[in-house]
Amino acid sequence: MSLFPADIEASAKGLVTRLAAAGLTLATAESCTGGLIAGALTDIAGSSAVVLCGYITYANQAKTDMLGVPELTLSTHGAVSRQTAMAMAQGALLRSGANVSVAVTGIAGPGGGTPEKPVGLVHLAAINRNGMMLHRQMHYGDCGREAVRLSTVRTAIEMLLEVTP
Template identity: 65%
Template sequence: MSIFPADIEEQAKRIIADFSARKLMVATAESCTGGLIAGALTEISGSSAVVDRSFVTYTNQAKTDMLGVTEGTLAAFGAVSKETALQMVHGALYRSRASLAVAVTGIAGPGGGSAEKPVGLVHLAAKARAGKLIHREMRYGDIGRDEVRLATVRTALDMLVETARE
């Protein structure tokens, strides 16, 4: 029995099987999910052939130290922004052996939101080393911390699949 909901477990199983067959490796750069994306993937037997590494960068300093997000980006746009998500995904690829990476940064709640950046706002980026780059701004709403985090995992897994399409 998985610690994740059945739909996430099934998506992770499909990714591990497909990426393993295609010899694709993944890196994750996670803020608001705190490692749940990597956790969902590594829940699956055989994931060591696919998951290279995960960066859990909860603080701005961690984003800078581990992923190379610039202090200028954080000052100008904030941790929860398209710009930060894009720098996170680039940093994860640059600092790993992965062929693709996904990065997430957002406000899971219950606090921390504002009118401009409400609870439930998450920026996700996925990039293939070969070049395909996608960004999504999701506004899941104030649906509860656990649900925002799980919704983010679902979107991130979908984006990995989309990025891996040739």
């Protein structure tokens, strides 16, 4: 029995199978999901062949120290931004040596939102070594912390499938 809903388990299994068949690896860089993406993937038997690592960079300092996100990016655009998500994904790809990576940063709630960056706002970025990079700005709404985080996992796996050659 999986810790995750059946749809997440199925998409995670599909991604792991696809990466393994291609001989590719992945890394995650997670803020608001706190490791749930890596958790969903490593819940799949055989995932050790494809999951290299997961960075949980909740604090800005961790984003800078572990992933190389420029302090100027964080001070100019904030942790929850397209620029930060993209820098996180690039940092995870380069520092891990993986073939693909995904990064997420957002406001899961229940507090912490502002009119400009409301609860439920999540920025995701995925990248591969061929230079393909995707960004999505998701507005899941103030639907509860668990729902925002699980929705983010779903979107992150979809994006990893899109950037997997």
